[in-house]
Amino acid sequence: MLKVRDLRVSLAEEPKQILKGLTLDVEPGTVHAIMGPNGSGKSTLSYLLAGREGYVVDGGSAELDGANLLTMEPEERAAAGLFLAFQYPVEIPGVGNMTFLRTALNAQRKARGEPEIDAGSFLKLVREKAKALKIDAEMLKRPVNVGFSGGEKKRNEILQMAVLEPKMCILDETDSGLDVDAMKLVSDGVNALRDEGRAFLVITHYQRLLDHIRPDVVHILADGRIVQTGGPELALEVETNGYADILGRVA
Amino acid sequence: MAALPQAKADGAEALLAARPAPAKGAAWAEAAREAARGRLRAAGAPARRDEYWRFTDPAPLLAEGPRAAALPLEEVQVFDEVDALRLVFVDGVFRPDLSDEPRLDGVEIQPLSAALSADIHWARSLYGALEAAGQNPVPRPLAALNTAQADTGFAIRVTGRPARPIHLRYLHESEGSEAMIRHIVRLEAGAEATLLENGPAAARFNKAMEIELGEGAALHHVRAQGRDHDRLAATHVFARLGARAAYRGFTLTTNGRLTRNEVVLDLAGEGAKGHVAGAAIGAAGFHHDDTVFVTHSAAHCESRQVFKKVLKSGARGAFQGKILVKPGAQKTDGYQISQALLLDDDAEFNAKPELEIYADDVACSHGSTSGAVDEDVLFYLRSRGVPEAEAKDMMVLAFVEEAIGEIESEPLRDVIRERIAAWLARRKV
Ligand SMILES: Nc1ncnc2c1ncn2[C@@H]1O[C@H](COP(=O)(O)OP(=O)(O)OP(=O)(O)O)[C@@H](O)[C@H]1O
Numbered sequence: 001m002l003k004v005r006d007l008r009v010s011l012a013e014e015p016k017q018i019l020k021g022l023t024l025d026v027e028p029g030t031v032h033a034i035m036g037p038n039g040s041g042k043s044t045l046s047y048l049l050a051g052r053e054g055y056v057v058d059g060g061s062a063e064l065d066g067a068n069l070l071t072m073e074p075e076e077r078a079a080a081g082l083f084l085a086f087q088y089p090v091e092i093p094g095v096g097n098m099t100f101l102r103t104a105l106n107a108q109r110k111a112r113g114e115p116e117i118d119a120g121s122f123l124k125l126v127r128e129k130a131k132a133l134k135i136d137a138e139m140l141k142r143p144v145n146v147g148f149s150g151g152e153k154k155r156n157e158i159l160q161m162a163v164l165e166p167k168m169c170i171l172d173e174t175d176s177g178l179d180v181d182a183m184k185l186v187s188d189g190v191n192a193l194r195d196e197g198r199a200f201l202v203i204t205h206y207q208r209l210l211d212h213i214r215p216d217v218v219h220i221l222a223d224g225r226i227v228q229t230g231g232p233e234l235a236l237e238v239e240t241n242g243y244a245d246i247l248g249r250v251a
Numbered sequence: 252m253a254a255l256p257q258a259k260a261d262g263a264e265a266l267l268a269a270r271p272a273p274a275k276g277a278a279w280a281e282a283a284r285e286a287a288r289g290r291l292r293a294a295g296a297p298a299r300r301d302e303y304w305r306f307t308d309p310a311p312l313l314a315e316g317p318r319a320a321a322l323p324l325e326e327v328q329v330f331d332e333v334d335a336l337r338l339v340f341v342d343g344v345f346r347p348d349l350s351d352e353p354r355l356d357g358v359e360i361q362p363l364s365a366a367l368s369a370d371i372h373w374a375r376s377l378y379g380a381l382e383a384a385g386q387n388p389v390p391r392p393l394a395a396l397n398t399a400q401a402d403t404g405f406a407i408r409v410t411g412r413p414a415r416p417i418h419l420r421y422l423h424e425s426e427g428s429e430a431m432i433r434h435i436v437r438l439e440a441g442a443e444a445t446l447l448e449n450g451p452a453a454a455r456f457n458k459a460m461e462i463e464l465g466e467g468a469a470l471h472h473v474r475a476q477g478r479d480h481d482r483l484a485a486t487h488v489f490a491r492l493g494a495r496a497a498y499r500g501f502t503l504t505t506n507g508r509l510t511r512n513e514v515v516l517d518l519a520g521e522g523a524k525g526h527v528a529g530a531a532i533g534a535a536g537f538h539h540d541d542t543v544f545v546t547h548s549a550a551h552c553e554s555r556q557v558f559k560k561v562l563k564s565g566a567r568g569a570f571q572g573k574i575l576v577k578p579g580a581q582k583t584d585g586y587q588i589s590q591a592l593l594l595d596d597d598a599e600f601n602a603k604p605e606l607e608i609y610a611d612d613v614a615c616s617h618g619s620t621s622g623a624v625d626e627d628v629l630f631y632l633r634s635r636g637v638p639e640a641e642a643k644d645m646m647v648l649a650f651v652e653e654a655i656g657e658i659e660s661e662p663l664r665d666v667i668r669e670r671i672a673a674w675l676a677r678r679k680v
């Protein structure tokens with residue numbers, strides 16, 4: 001589903017390469033986890049795939065189901081099924097959560113040539129998904145993320161994912177800032193979406209999330225490259241020993 | 252006092268000579284007009300060099316002969332869907348044939364000319380009085396001109412709580428029209444009413460309103476100025492609030508070549524609340540100026556000024572807002588914010604927030620910002636599938652939302668939101 005080849009990416013503002021030849025394959029129906037030291041380029045990868053400005057691609061490619069992501073606008077990537085749960089979700093004063101969700105869903109449907117969802121069905125859909133994530137009606141009425149706690153913002157990201165039903169979901173440290181119960185809610189939300197046609201790329205620092213969302217593959221990203229790939233046991237190794245051993249081995 | 256520069260004195264005479272004198276009214280009204288002519292002559296015509304006009308060149312408002320203005324025709328106008336008592340003016344002339352019967356429970360409505368010819372106590376004590384008081388400390392010569400020359404408009408006295416809003420709807424048919432409109436409004440103690448105004452009064456117009464609110468009275472005042480692309484307008488709202496009275500004013504401005512909206516509030520009775528807000532959206536050739544002066548004369552009053560401007564390709568915005576807290580006006584709560592969203596590098600916003608406080612136990616805050624679209628928010632919206640243009644429109648609506656929130660009625664807020672959305676859809680900001 002997601003195919004990244006030898007991706008090299010620098011910052012637009014300064015000549016600094018962040019991704020230095022990153023290769024990654026995520027197949028439909030799988031969950032891949034990415035772990036790695038602070039500053040290794042995990043968020044840069046997720047932003048780049050989602051289409052944020054400020055980066056220069058020095059080489060390599062990134063495809064979603066064979067389509068070249070790198071030439072698409074962010075909204076086209078979203079309509080094609082890519083979703084990024086932000087490490088730092090943005091507050092949007094003046095835009096209500098419901099209006100935002102509905103505009104986004106309908107824009108994607110329109111882009112895919114599908115009919116818009118009517119107000120009644122939309123309300124029903126959101127209420128149902130919100131309930132599962134324990135997001136109350138009051139929060140839905142508020143402007144997007146404004147005055148939300150860190151954990152509430154992360155749950156709101158998962159709500160958006162649940163409503164938009166993307167096929168390639170990238171979660172950038174969605175677990176950080178979550179309490180134990182919220183971690184369970186978020187994981188349940190993700191697990192509920194798991195199916196054969198959908199894939200997940202879960203960026204995290206902690207093994208605990210991976211207890212709830214069992215990954216098929218775990219990658220270690222260091223200094224802009226995937227330096228090791230393995231099964232769930234790799235995450236356990238990181239948890240107990242840190243990155244020193246792994247980085248030492250591959251160096 | 253220094254002698255008036257000759258140009259300003261000549262300018263005042265030219266303004267007075269530009270229109271035929273209004274039909275004679277009662278002796279008291281003629282005296283009020285004569286006093287207003289005196290105020291205009293004392294102040295002189297406004298000039299770019301005046302401190303109060305530093306951001307806005309008044310010349311187009313003064314130059315001889317009205318401007319032509321081309322009008323795009325629109326069938327449905329803002330507020331047309333609102334169930335209201337409609338009073339229609341065409342090119343500054345009241346048209347009973349297009350209007351509802353001016354009868355509404357809890358309100359007395361009569362043409363200004365009739366009120367100025369009779370001996371109605373409240374009209375007599377109000378007409379020109381708030382305008383005169385509002386000349387200090389800054390002169391407002393165009394308002395004095397209005398008192399001296401206007402004979403079109405309404406005298407509205409609200410004694411109860413009318414079930415429907417009063418809608419003053421201005422139409423503009425002839426190319427080079429010029430209008431002078433004046434309303435006086437009094438709400439008796441405990442009365443509450445909604446007043447709507449919209450439309451281009453003329454190619455160029457001078458509109459003023461004096462509002463007196465009795466104890467505990469509340470006036471909701473929502474204006475929309477928009478259809479007239481070449482509009483040249485100077486408007487003044489003067490309001491004096493009695494104890495626990497509330498004035499809530501909101502003005503939407505789209506299009507227009509030059510619009511100067513002045514609001515002068517006097518919170519005269521304890522516990523009064525005065526809120527003035529505005530949203531202005533314009534592209535090339537648009538110049539919009541909000542000039543607000545709020546005086547806290549009594550204790551325990553609250554005032555809010557919330558002004559938002561969205562400016563694009565050469566549009567210019569100005570805000571001058573003052574909060575004056577008089578001695579003894581303790582426990583004053585004053586808030587002022589003026590913000591501009593600049594959609595490109597050509598747009599320009601100037602703000603002059605001022606606080607002048609002579610009481611010690613007050614809480615006043617003010618802020619002014621101008622900036623471009625927040626790229627992080629734009630990306631967030633786009634990453635959820637919202638196309639760039641639509642995302643920007645959402646951000647524009649979000650930006651003005653705080654000002655719209657000052658309107659108390661949710662249905663009226665929606666009318667304004669829809670209006671802005673329609674404008675954005677047409678203009679593709
Ligand atoms: N806009 C930018 N300007 C300057 N440096 C940047 C910018 N964006 C990223 N970087 C740098 O690129 C490197 C990778 O950052 P990135 O945010 O991708 O790391 P990360 O792996 O997500 O880290 P963390 O685990 O702390 O979230 C860091 O050294 C960071 O400082």
Ligand SMILES: [Mg+2]
Pocket residue numbers: 042043044087172173
């Ligand atoms: Mg990161």
